[in-house]
Amino acid sequence: MKEITVISGKGGTGKTSITASLAAAGPGLVLCDGDVDAADLHLILGPDVKETHTFEGGWTASIQQEKCSGCNICEEYCRFDAIFRDDNNRLVIDGFKCEGCRLCERLCPSKAIKSKRSNSSRWYVSETRFGILVHAEMGPGEENSGKLVTLVKENARELATRSGAKMILTDGPPGTGCPTIAAVAGADAVLVVIEPSITSMHDAERVIELVRGFGIPVYALLNKSDLNPRISKLVESQLEVYSVPLLGQIPFDEGVVEAMIEGLSFLEYAPDSGASSIIRSVWMQLFSN
Amino acid sequence: MALKIAIASGKGGTGKTTTAVNLYHHLNRMHGGNVLLVDCDVEEPNGVLFFPDAMEETSSLVTMEIPVIDTSKCTFCRRCVEFCEFNAILVIPPVKFAEVNQSQCHSCGACQVACDHEAIWVKDQTIGNITRYSGITGAGIVEGNLKIGSAMQTMVIRSLKKSLHSNNNDILLFDAPPGTSCPVVETVSDTDFGVLVAEPTPFGLHDLKLMVALLRKLCIPFGVVINKADLGSPEIYEYLGTEGIEILAEIPFSRSFAAIYASGELQSGIPEEIDNGYFLLARKLSELRVTV
Numbered sequence: 001m002k003e004i005t006v007i008s009g010k011g012g013t014g015k016t017s018i019t020a021s022l023a024a025a026g027p028g029l030v031l032c033d034g035d036v037d038a039a040d041l042h043l044i045l046g047p048d049v050k051e052t053h054t055f056e057g058g059w060t061a062s063i064q065q066e067k068c069s070g071c072n073i074c075e076e077y078c079r080f081d082a083i084f085r086d087d088n089n090r091l092v093i094d095g096f097k098c099e100g101c102r103l104c105e106r107l108c109p110s111k112a113i114k115s116k117r118s119n120s121s122r123w124y125v126s127e128t129r130f131g132i133l134v135h136a137e138m139g140p141g142e143e144n145s146g147k148l149v150t151l152v153k154e155n156a157r158e159l160a161t162r163s164g165a166k167m168i169l170t171d172g173p174p175g176t177g178c179p180t181i182a183a184v185a186g187a188d189a190v191l192v193v194i195e196p197s198i199t200s201m202h203d204a205e206r207v208i209e210l211v212r213g214f215g216i217p218v219y220a221l222l223n224k225s226d227l228n229p230r231i232s233k234l235v236e237s238q239l240e241v242y243s244v245p246l247l248g249q250i251p252f253d254e255g256v257v258e259a260m261i262e263g264l265s266f267l268e269y270a271p272d273s274g275a276s277s278i279i280r281s282v283w284m285q286l287f288s289n
Numbered sequence: 290m291a292l293k294i295a296i297a298s299g300k301g302g303t304g305k306t307t308t309a310v311n312l313y314h315h316l317n318r319m320h321g322g323n324v325l326l327v328d329c330d331v332e333e334p335n336g337v338l339f340f341p342d343a344m345e346e347t348s349s350l351v352t353m354e355i356p357v358i359d360t361s362k363c364t365f366c367r368r369c370v371e372f373c374e375f376n377a378i379l380v381i382p383p384v385k386f387a388e389v390n391q392s393q394c395h396s397c398g399a400c401q402v403a404c405d406h407e408a409i410w411v412k413d414q415t416i417g418n419i420t421r422y423s424g425i426t427g428a429g430i431v432e433g434n435l436k437i438g439s440a441m442q443t444m445v446i447r448s449l450k451k452s453l454h455s456n457n458n459d460i461l462l463f464d465a466p467p468g469t470s471c472p473v474v475e476t477v478s479d480t481d482f483g484v485l486v487a488e489p490t491p492f493g494l495h496d497l498k499l500m501v502a503l504l505r506k507l508c509i510p511f512g513v514v515i516n517k518a519d520l521g522s523p524e525i526y527e528y529l530g531t532e533g534i535e536i537l538a539e540i541p542f543s544r545s546f547a548a549i550y551a552s553g554e555l556q557s558g559i560p561e562e563i564d565n566g567y568f569l570l571a572r573k574l575s576e577l578r579v580t581v
């Protein structure tokens with residue numbers, strides 16, 4: 001079994017559209033939406049949800065005012081500036097700033113602080129026309145999206161092993177921080193989707209460095225390649241410098257948006273297009289490498 | 290006090306940075322060059338790429354305290370392990386092993402409180418840096434940059450925002466990271482207004498709804514900029530109408546503008562209807578400033 005994660009650094013380069021098309025190109029896979037912050041893959045895959053689970057997120061502390069003596073110990077020890085005095089001079093905790101370390105709860109001499117685990121995030125196992133999809137929906141403003149990504153991936157692995165799937169394909173998040181680290185950890189290969197802009201190239205360089213740090217092979221795909229031919233050339237030569245194989249170049253096509261509106265992958269929307277044959281070739285290269 | 294405006298989106302690539310950079314130009318013209326751009330997309334900071342003349346003025350490291358266990362003093366009682374909510378400490382008494390996993394540590398200080406044997410000390414670990422750029426028209430750019438491989442993006446954003454306290458600007462423009470989780474909360478919290486940049490596509494609408502839920506939860510007023518407005522479907526308008534959300538601007542898709550953006554040249558040659566869209570948006574936000 002092979003695990004491939006699609007990332008980009010910069011958002012909006014086409015990760016999810018490419019992932020959906022790769023899914024349409026290759027049968028026998030388990031899909032995984034690793035962008036739990038702003039999960040979109042399900043909009044194309046139209047999943048039939050079979051299992052819904054609650055994700056136990058991080059802790060958030062709160063102060064029971066009737067027990068609080070106002071001693072200030074919690075405020076002094078909080079490293080996250082989450083505890084402050086409100087307009088009535090009562091000690092209160094800003095739930096968004098609380099990191100969930102529970103130190104205040106342990107230190108409070110009046111036992112006035114209690115923590116609760118957030119439970120506003122869900123994760124799902126679904127059936128789709130391309131195979132099993134493990135995906136999630138994070139409550140707005142939640143912490144721990146890296147942990148939720150790890151959980152989604154672990155379940156995808158288990159399901160892939162059980163069903164004898166040949167590949168796990170993960171749609172990753174933008175950025176280089178904890179959700180991206182979680183999405184690429186344990187992958188056999190990473191595909192970086194780049195568009196011909198200096199920002200995308202800059203961000204791709206950062207994720208290439210990140211993925212190489214994990215010792216994972218990196219491949220690139222240049223999307224919307226004809227939007228700026230000069231920058232496309234620049235990207236090509238930069239990839240050569242980094243020794244990152246460029247598996248294909250897909251020209252800009254407004255049909256990608258049309259396909260999305262119809263809930264289709266581009267490969268289903270325009271199976272005979274040049275872009276679709278490039279996707280198939282990328283799939284073959286990823287699978288054989 | 291400066292007016293703080295956050296530019297956010299949920300979905301990546303909708304045009305946050307483009308909007309931020311264009312607003313920077315227009316608002317600086319309207320406010321005597323006293324508008325600062327704060328790049329909070331610390332995982333991929335690239336606002337400065339649109340300012341070829343920008344010069345690095347100062348740069349400082351962002352560090353966090355990482356505990357180190359002195360095994361000569363440690364009694365392997367495992368109290369620190371119990372205190373650590375992030376599973377960052379591994380203690381195996383039979384083999385006298387005690388170590389902190391740096392990548393899991395949130396630097397909360399609980400383990401030090403737990404230890405009765407003064408066996409835990411701390412060292413500074415670099416997680417990123419904060420760089421200030423000048424040499425461009427306007428108050429300049431301050432950028433947070435997460436060290437590659439670090440998972441502490443929220444902490445870098447927090448330090449970045451703290452570093453602005455002594456500033457004396459009219460307006461602070463915060464360019465937010467994509468997504469809706471803790472780094473976005475850190476960026477938008479305590480701002481006066483959110484500019485949500487959305488594309489009229491199914492992905493764009495889905496992620497916009499998540500952002501709207503977040504900003505409502507945080508009680509931050511906001512409006513929406515529809516970017517690449519002619520490239521998608523009308524559902525977004527129905528949604529915004531039903532929810533009573535103000536459309537601040539509509540920016541059309543333009544292939545030539547996309548090419549200009551791609552080269553990082555947002556200084557000139559911007560199609561008039563796009564430049565005018567950003568000008569009107571800036572004026573609207575400027576008026577907001579007077580009413581606050």
